[in-house]
Amino acid sequence: MSMIERFFKDSKASPESEPVSLANYFHDLEGSPDFPFTLALKAYDNLKASASSQEELFYFLMEDCIFTSLYATFYEELLIAVKENNDVAIPLIDRFADDSDERERMIAEQTQHHLSFIENKGLCPGCPCCENHQDVAELIQFWQRGDIDFFTNLYIGMQTIQFSMEHLIYDVIPSTNNVIDLLNHKSILAFRQYIFDYAEEKSL
Template sequence: MSLLKRIPNPIVKRKEEVYKQTILARYFHDLEGEPDFPLNLALISYEKLQETTGSQEELFRYMAEDCIFTSLYATFYEELFAVIQQNPEYALPLVEKFSSQQEEREQIIAEQAELHMNFIESKGLCPGCACCDNHADVADLITYYQRGDIDFFTTLYIGMQTIQFSMEHILYDVIPSNPSMTDELTKHNVLQLRQYIFDYVEERI
């Protein structure tokens, strides 16, 4: 799915209605006001990134590539949640297995993110690589990258980081302590949550 694609919503709804319809949003808001609220963690990540990068150009490129990385990582969460939703009796073993494979998974995602980044930096041209079939998912970023739109990538970076921390919270905190909620982990519900969180972040930064 395109990094910028949104769930169709032909009717403009009040925030309260959107929240009520986003069934997983309550797990996001459970942490609101706490130090480990996903948006707080995302802002800390952004501040650390600013401190460790040597220039605006380095910051800009890192944010762009990390947006791709976290989007790919979110897809792994979505797939895992779908398996857990269909096989709730194996929820805890699946969570443990996912955790144990973190290093291997991050290596795979990093390689894919780099190939997508090369595609973006080449203005949509690719001589052929292992990710060619999925380049369309990041094609929308080319225009923003080529014009150096750092504000766009700052918002996207913080939004994607917030989504990442929210997914981690559901996987490692919510599911083990509340196994009965696994029937809520449909692909539609997870995609709705991603959009809800990003909209929430956009309004606050």
């Protein structure tokens, strides 16, 4: 599934009728400096300050959007593993944290392959990520148009998801007995979409 399909709703789609079971764990930090949306805005301000030009900011935004989207997949896989092996949930989380350097190195490499694919307008001479290029192919149109607003909104939404997932994994699960019972593919995807929609609405 492409990044566009994952996070941007089809206006013709029927609205979700089910409550988002994990949403309370997103809002429990609302009003504090550690609220994921607040952290995402701060990350954006820091990224903007680090860019020497609008063009560089545009590139940084696209790069980080791809990186964070790839990272979110690992968070989702971890949450499913925690659900399926709840008796060793904490060791799984600890091991996930210990492997962060290697995981980030791998994701950074994948990100660069996807960036090259986008910059080359969908052409790839062959790379380890070829079979997954379709996940980012729809970004080419926004890259070619120089649509920095699109990538800004995507960046803030993705960062909000990342900070929310980190809060759920490292803070909520180790301290909340019943949260693991709420984890499944559907609830995790709904949680992710809820967060992105929240960030998108707040950024308007």
